[in-house]
Amino acid sequence: xxxxxxxxxxxxxxxxxxxxxxxxxxxxxxxxxxxxxxxxxxxxxxxxxxxxxxxxxxxxxxxxxxxxxxxxxxxxxxxxxxxxxxxxxxxxxxxxxxxxxxxxxxxxxxxxxxxxxxxxxxxxxxxxxxxxxxxxxxxxxxxxxxxxxxxx
Numbered sequence: 001x002x003x004x005x006x007x008x009x010x011x012x013x014x015x016x017x018x019x020x021x022x023x024x025x026x027x028x029x030x031x032x033x034x035x036x037x038x039x040x041x042x043x044x045x046x047x048x049x050x051x052x053x054x055x056x057x058x059x060x061x062x063x064x065x066x067x068x069x070x071x072x073x074x075x076x077x078x079x080x081x082x083x084x085x086x087x088x089x090x091x092x093x094x095x096x097x098x099x100x101x102x103x104x105x106x107x108x109x110x111x112x113x114x115x116x117x118x119x120x121x122x123x124x125x126x127x128x129x130x131x132x133x134x135x136x137x138x139x140x141x142x143x144x145x146x147x148x149x150x151x152x
Contacts, residue, residue, distance in 0.1 A: 014137075028114045029107065032074070039070050040079060040100055052091045053082075068092075079103065 001009065025034025032040075042060050043051055057067045071094060074080045079100045085091035119127065 024114075024118065028111060031077070031103070032079070036070060036074055036079075039067070040074070040096065040103075043080075043094060043096060044100070044104070050085060050087060050093045051095070052085060052088070052093055054091065056094060 022034050025037060029037050039056075039060060043056055046055070046059055048055055053064050053067050053071070057064045060067065071080055071082060075082050077099075078097055081095045081097060082092050083095070085093045122130070
């Protein structure tokens with residue numbers, strides 16, 4: 001394959017892998033979906049003291065509307081609290097509840113075990129190389145996005 005065909009293959013393969021990762025996550029996580037779990041993980045890793053729906057959307061790389069749509073069922077199940085911001089009356093802040101941290105604790109071992117099983121065919125060096133490649137791809141998307149904004 002030439003470079004363009006390989007680039008197209010990468011995009012198609014990443015899209016296919018995204019679907020397979022979602023199916024994998026959904027199969028090993030009780031009570032919530034993989035996408036909900038990923039959102040909770042991303043929120044837990046944010047350094048901001050007050051996490052708004054807008055700041056979460058920016059970190060996750062999606063729209064405010066998508067984040068809100070994902071948070072409502074999590075709020076109904078008791079994993080998050082959504083309230084008006086103390087700092088900005090127009091914004092909504094999101095707080096993880098004790099139930100979320102308990103969920104992480106209770107499911108961490110099985111999630112790690114199944115993830116290790118999934119990647120068992122890869123050496124540590126292959127995993128490290130793959131991580132490096134994924135970081136470079138994410139960085140390329142940032143450069144592309146900034147270039148598109150500059151051209152507007």
